[in-house]
Amino acid sequence: MKRYYDVVVVGGGPAGSMAARYAAELGVSVLILEKDRDIGYPVRCGEAVSRKGVEEFIEPDEKWIASHITKFSMNAPDGTEVVLPLPEEGFVLERRVFDYELAKSAANAGAEILTRAYVNGLLFDGDAVSGVKFDYRGEQHEVEADVIIAADGVESRVGRWAGIKTHVDFRDMESCVQYTISGIDVDPNTIYFHFGSNAAPQGYLWVFSKGNTSANVGLGVSGLVGKKKSALQFLEEFMERHYPNAAILTSIAGGVPCSVTLERISAPGIILVGDAARQVNPLSGGGIASGMIGGSIGGRIAAESIKKGKPQHLLTYDKEWMDRLGKRHETFDRIKNGIYNFSDEKFNSIAYSFSKVPNDKRSLGNLFKTALIHNPGLLIDVARVFI
């Protein structure tokens, strides 16, 4: 470990690793500081992602693919199930292996990595961030850098220390809990979603196969719901109803910030990427692919600003992110707000109407159309997604 790096990345998840790799590939020196002892563990994630979302960054490899997804199953509160083919293939990942591979690719590009390195403060040069303070193996250290990339996940404290307001409105925070269970009968190629007030009000419940009669069963509910009943209670009740005899191999909690991106994701000497920047798709809650995109843009711009000797170039990151995905997320956020307030009756009647659609005409687009008939106000926002 040196006293100075061009770029220091706080957090070794997908966004942090991609930021580190894209910066290192442009020839600047990079250090990743990971709080936990392992990259990729514990896995606080449902682990589903589209093939398109990952293959831009890493060649799909069976060693981190638990199952291949081709079908989507929507389950209404009254038990009506609608199954439809997905327009493109998806994966349920083994995040533990996947995150490791991403970090390795950053290391191969030249980045250094320290685990159990807990960042607890920033260094400043005037108004600009100029380094980090961190605890490593029980000793306090400091390291200086031209650019700090905050990839510290849902907590997003590093950005706050730089004066950026990063906390999420509790109504937009999906409080999640997930069991990885075994001994159940699910189709390994289908991802199952359950909606409604029994399963997960203002959120959804997922069953994602991990292959071999094993699956991630989890759910997220808004903090507004959590006020009255916790995510854990909802999951325990679902397990009792659906899988009373399943063995629970892992239980894990987590938070997914389902909001639009922060108003500001850069400041002098620092940029925010991934969950820390609130770059999660607010409709699906998916953050792997969008976090890697945010990280790759951030890493490249950080390296460019250093090589050009133009610190102000860093501030172009906000616009580039907004043009690439941020504006799209604003539309998704409006759709989310429409859908999350659907009543059980509405979900039931959408599933019922759609179950009349012949198999060969079933698609996500058609499901959306059915949903629109039930809430025409969504039409304008949905149109924006496709235009």
Add this chain to the structure above:
Amino acid sequence: MTNTPEYRMAKTAKLMIDILPDKCDFCGCCVGVCPEDAIELKEAEIFIIDERCTNCSKCVWSCPIEVIKFNKEGVVKR
């Protein structure tokens, strides 16, 4: 003289926020919603930074596994 623990008492509200570290999964949900940056979270250690907490309750509502509770008695300072 025995060491009397120091208690964090409510300034305005009657209910105090208390994290039960033994039950915590250290997921960071509460930290993400805290408007005051009043929660310290390490790999397997969590506590409320007393002088910043305003007892706003957002962490209580957001905790997925009911680890953050209201405590009427006042909370032992960390």
